[in-house]
Amino acid sequence: MSIYTIKEVSERLVKASRELYEQGLVRGTSGNMSAKIPGTDTFLIKPSGARMGFLKPEELVLVDLQGNKVRGELNVSLETPMHAVVYRARSDVQAVVHTHAPMATSFGIAKTDILPLQVEMFMLLPNGVPVVPFEQPGSETLAEAVQKKIADYDAVILENHGVVTVGPTIEVACNLNEMVEEAAKIQLAAMTLSGRDALDLAKLKEKFKT
Secondary structure (H helix, E strand, C coil): CCHHHHHHHHHHHHHHHHHHHHCCCCCCCCCEEEEECCCCCEEEECECCCCHHHCCHHHCEEEECCCCEEECCCCECCCHHHHHHHHHHCCCCCEEEEECCHHHHHHHHCCCCECCCCHHHHHHCCCCECEECCCCCCCHHHHHHHHHHHCCCCEEEECCCEEEEEECCHHHHHHHHHHHHHHHHHHHHHHHHHCCCCCCHHHHHHHHCC
Protein backbone atom coordinates (compact mmCIF):
# COMPACT_ATOMS: atom_id res chain seq x y z
CA MET A 1 0.00 0.00 0.00
CA SER A 2 1.46 3.33 -1.04
CA ILE A 3 1.60 5.96 1.70
CA TYR A 4 1.95 8.60 -1.01
CA THR A 5 -1.28 7.42 -2.61
CA ILE A 6 -3.11 7.63 0.70
CA LYS A 7 -1.70 11.12 1.25
CA GLU A 8 -2.77 12.21 -2.22
CA VAL A 9 -6.31 10.86 -1.83
CA SER A 10 -6.56 12.49 1.61
CA GLU A 11 -5.64 15.89 0.21
CA ARG A 12 -8.15 15.58 -2.63
CA LEU A 13 -10.92 14.56 -0.22
CA VAL A 14 -10.22 17.50 2.07
CA LYS A 15 -10.16 19.96 -0.83
CA ALA A 16 -13.45 18.64 -2.19
CA SER A 17 -15.14 18.63 1.22
CA ARG A 18 -14.26 22.29 1.74
CA GLU A 19 -15.66 23.19 -1.67
CA LEU A 20 -18.95 21.44 -0.85
CA TYR A 21 -19.11 23.35 2.43
CA GLU A 22 -18.43 26.67 0.69
CA GLN A 23 -21.29 25.96 -1.73
CA GLY A 24 -23.71 25.37 1.13
CA LEU A 25 -24.29 21.69 0.37
CA VAL A 26 -23.23 20.71 3.90
CA ARG A 27 -23.39 22.55 7.20
CA GLY A 28 -22.00 21.80 10.64
CA THR A 29 -21.06 18.13 10.94
CA SER A 30 -23.61 17.00 8.34
CA GLY A 31 -22.62 15.00 5.29
CA ASN A 32 -19.74 12.66 4.59
CA MET A 33 -17.59 11.54 1.70
CA SER A 34 -15.12 8.79 0.92
CA ALA A 35 -12.70 7.63 -1.74
CA LYS A 36 -11.06 4.31 -2.49
CA ILE A 37 -7.30 3.87 -2.31
CA PRO A 38 -6.27 2.68 -5.80
CA GLY A 39 -5.19 -0.94 -5.98
CA THR A 40 -6.56 -1.84 -2.54
CA ASP A 41 -9.79 -2.96 -0.89
CA THR A 42 -9.82 0.05 1.41
CA PHE A 43 -11.21 3.57 1.37
CA LEU A 44 -10.78 6.80 3.29
CA ILE A 45 -13.84 8.36 4.90
CA LYS A 46 -14.68 11.44 6.94
CA PRO A 47 -14.75 10.63 10.67
CA SER A 48 -17.81 10.94 12.87
CA GLY A 49 -18.45 14.44 14.18
CA ALA A 50 -16.00 16.22 11.86
CA ARG A 51 -17.03 19.37 9.98
CA MET A 52 -16.50 18.97 6.25
CA GLY A 53 -15.56 22.61 5.81
CA PHE A 54 -12.69 22.28 8.29
CA LEU A 55 -11.56 18.72 7.70
CA LYS A 56 -7.85 17.83 7.96
CA PRO A 57 -6.13 15.01 6.02
CA GLU A 58 -4.89 13.33 9.20
CA GLU A 59 -8.45 13.09 10.53
CA LEU A 60 -9.63 10.78 7.74
CA VAL A 61 -10.16 7.14 8.67
CA LEU A 62 -9.02 4.18 6.57
CA VAL A 63 -11.70 1.49 6.30
CA ASP A 64 -11.99 -1.88 4.55
CA LEU A 65 -14.86 -2.86 2.24
CA GLN A 66 -16.72 -4.48 5.13
CA GLY A 67 -16.75 -1.16 6.98
CA ASN A 68 -14.08 -2.09 9.55
CA LYS A 69 -11.57 0.53 10.63
CA VAL A 70 -8.05 -0.24 9.44
CA ARG A 71 -6.28 2.93 10.51
CA GLY A 72 -7.15 6.22 12.18
CA GLU A 73 -7.48 7.88 15.56
CA LEU A 74 -11.13 8.94 15.24
CA ASN A 75 -14.37 7.00 14.94
CA VAL A 76 -15.67 6.15 11.49
CA SER A 77 -18.64 8.01 10.05
CA LEU A 78 -22.11 6.80 11.01
CA GLU A 79 -22.78 6.25 7.30
CA THR A 80 -19.76 3.97 6.74
CA PRO A 81 -22.01 0.92 6.03
CA MET A 82 -23.64 2.83 3.15
CA HIS A 83 -20.29 3.76 1.63
CA ALA A 84 -18.94 0.23 2.01
CA VAL A 85 -21.95 -1.39 0.35
CA VAL A 86 -21.70 0.96 -2.63
CA TYR A 87 -18.06 0.00 -3.20
CA ARG A 88 -18.92 -3.69 -2.95
CA ALA A 89 -21.81 -3.31 -5.38
CA ARG A 90 -20.10 -1.07 -7.96
CA SER A 91 -16.50 -1.85 -8.92
CA ASP A 92 -16.48 1.24 -11.16
CA VAL A 93 -17.12 3.59 -8.23
CA GLN A 94 -14.07 5.19 -6.64
CA ALA A 95 -15.78 7.93 -4.62
CA VAL A 96 -19.04 8.42 -2.69
CA VAL A 97 -20.38 11.84 -1.65
CA HIS A 98 -23.28 12.35 0.75
CA THR A 99 -24.54 15.89 1.37
CA HIS A 100 -27.60 17.56 2.85
CA ALA A 101 -28.05 19.83 -0.18
CA PRO A 102 -31.09 21.94 0.84
CA MET A 103 -33.21 21.98 -2.31
CA ALA A 104 -32.56 18.38 -3.30
CA THR A 105 -33.25 17.28 0.27
CA SER A 106 -36.59 19.10 0.06
CA PHE A 107 -37.48 16.95 -2.94
CA GLY A 108 -36.72 13.89 -0.84
CA ILE A 109 -39.04 15.12 1.89
CA ALA A 110 -41.73 15.58 -0.77
CA LYS A 111 -40.98 12.09 -2.16
CA THR A 112 -40.43 13.64 -5.59
CA ASP A 113 -37.80 12.36 -8.02
CA ILE A 114 -35.56 14.90 -9.73
CA LEU A 115 -35.78 14.71 -13.53
CA PRO A 116 -33.18 15.65 -16.18
CA LEU A 117 -35.02 18.76 -17.40
CA GLN A 118 -32.01 20.57 -18.86
CA VAL A 119 -29.43 19.31 -21.36
CA GLU A 120 -26.44 19.06 -19.01
CA MET A 121 -28.43 17.14 -16.42
CA PHE A 122 -29.70 14.79 -19.12
CA MET A 123 -26.15 14.12 -20.31
CA LEU A 124 -24.91 13.29 -16.81
CA LEU A 125 -27.98 11.63 -15.26
CA PRO A 126 -30.35 10.68 -18.11
CA ASN A 127 -32.63 8.63 -15.85
CA GLY A 128 -32.93 11.34 -13.24
CA VAL A 129 -32.48 11.00 -9.49
CA PRO A 130 -34.88 8.70 -7.61
CA VAL A 131 -35.92 8.92 -3.97
CA VAL A 132 -34.85 6.08 -1.67
CA PRO A 133 -37.58 5.44 0.96
CA PHE A 134 -36.66 6.51 4.47
CA GLU A 135 -34.52 4.31 6.66
CA GLN A 136 -32.70 5.29 9.83
CA PRO A 137 -29.36 7.03 9.15
CA GLY A 138 -26.40 4.71 9.61
CA SER A 139 -28.51 1.57 9.56
CA GLU A 140 -27.86 -1.57 7.55
CA THR A 141 -31.37 -1.24 6.11
CA LEU A 142 -30.46 2.18 4.70
CA ALA A 143 -27.27 0.74 3.21
CA GLU A 144 -29.27 -2.07 1.60
CA ALA A 145 -31.87 0.36 0.22
CA VAL A 146 -29.15 2.52 -1.32
CA GLN A 147 -27.43 -0.56 -2.76
CA LYS A 148 -30.60 -1.53 -4.64
CA LYS A 149 -30.96 1.90 -6.26
CA ILE A 150 -27.29 2.69 -6.83
CA ALA A 151 -26.98 -0.32 -9.13
CA ASP A 152 -28.84 1.67 -11.80
CA TYR A 153 -28.24 5.29 -10.78
CA ASP A 154 -25.21 7.47 -10.02
CA ALA A 155 -27.27 9.75 -7.79
CA VAL A 156 -30.11 9.15 -5.34
CA ILE A 157 -32.03 11.22 -2.81
CA LEU A 158 -32.51 9.78 0.67
CA GLU A 159 -36.02 10.59 1.89
CA ASN A 160 -35.92 13.18 4.72
CA HIS A 161 -32.13 12.96 4.72
CA GLY A 162 -29.96 14.10 1.79
CA VAL A 163 -28.23 13.27 -1.48
CA VAL A 164 -25.79 10.49 -2.40
CA THR A 165 -23.70 10.61 -5.57
CA VAL A 166 -21.00 8.27 -6.83
CA GLY A 167 -18.32 8.48 -9.48
CA PRO A 168 -15.02 7.20 -10.88
CA THR A 169 -13.24 10.10 -9.14
CA ILE A 170 -13.84 12.40 -6.19
CA GLU A 171 -14.32 15.31 -8.53
CA VAL A 172 -16.96 13.57 -10.65
CA ALA A 173 -18.96 12.49 -7.59
CA CYS A 174 -18.86 16.07 -6.25
CA ASN A 175 -19.86 17.51 -9.60
CA LEU A 176 -22.90 15.24 -9.72
CA ASN A 177 -23.90 16.35 -6.23
CA GLU A 178 -23.71 19.98 -7.30
CA MET A 179 -25.67 19.19 -10.45
CA VAL A 180 -28.45 17.46 -8.50
CA GLU A 181 -28.90 20.53 -6.29
CA GLU A 182 -29.00 22.81 -9.33
CA ALA A 183 -31.46 20.49 -11.09
CA ALA A 184 -33.74 20.57 -8.04
CA LYS A 185 -33.86 24.38 -8.18
CA ILE A 186 -34.63 24.32 -11.90
CA GLN A 187 -37.34 21.69 -11.48
CA LEU A 188 -39.06 23.66 -8.73
CA ALA A 189 -39.05 26.76 -10.93
CA ALA A 190 -40.38 24.79 -13.91
CA MET A 191 -43.17 23.28 -11.80
CA THR A 192 -44.08 26.74 -10.51
CA LEU A 193 -44.25 28.19 -14.01
CA SER A 194 -45.91 25.34 -15.91
CA GLY A 195 -47.23 22.84 -13.41
CA ARG A 196 -46.25 19.23 -14.02
CA ASP A 197 -46.50 19.43 -17.82
CA ALA A 198 -42.70 19.62 -18.13
CA LEU A 199 -42.14 16.54 -15.96
CA ASP A 200 -42.54 13.78 -18.55
CA LEU A 201 -39.35 11.69 -18.67
CA ALA A 202 -40.33 9.87 -21.87
CA LYS A 203 -40.89 13.18 -23.67
CA LEU A 204 -37.61 14.53 -22.33
CA LYS A 205 -35.70 11.53 -23.66
CA GLU A 206 -37.35 11.99 -27.04
CA LYS A 207 -36.51 15.70 -27.06
CA PHE A 208 -32.85 15.26 -26.09
CA LYS A 209 -32.02 12.14 -28.09
CA THR A 210 -29.35 12.53 -30.76
